[in-house]
């Protein structure tokens with residue numbers, strides 16, 4: 616990939632084996648995934664590049680529960696409760 620000094624890339628200061636500090640320009644990480652209902656940051660979902668996610672197992676990419684990786688745990692509970700109450704009535 617072409618390395619550019621544009622502001623869209625983050626600066627990383629790297630100390631080389633020779634003791635010289637050099638600047639490397641790396642791609643910024645994407646925004647943290649948000650809950651589809653309340654907008655809270657989703658826990659257990661990595662904030663990684665697409666290329667990094669491709670080499671990650673599915674179980675490392677979202678919580679293993681209904682609506683995992685889509686809704687936060689509180690919204691998931693509320694949704695399941697609402698569905699159960701609708702069924703009863």
Ligand SMILES: [Zn+2]
Nearest residue numbers: 650653687690
């Ligand atoms: Zn939520």
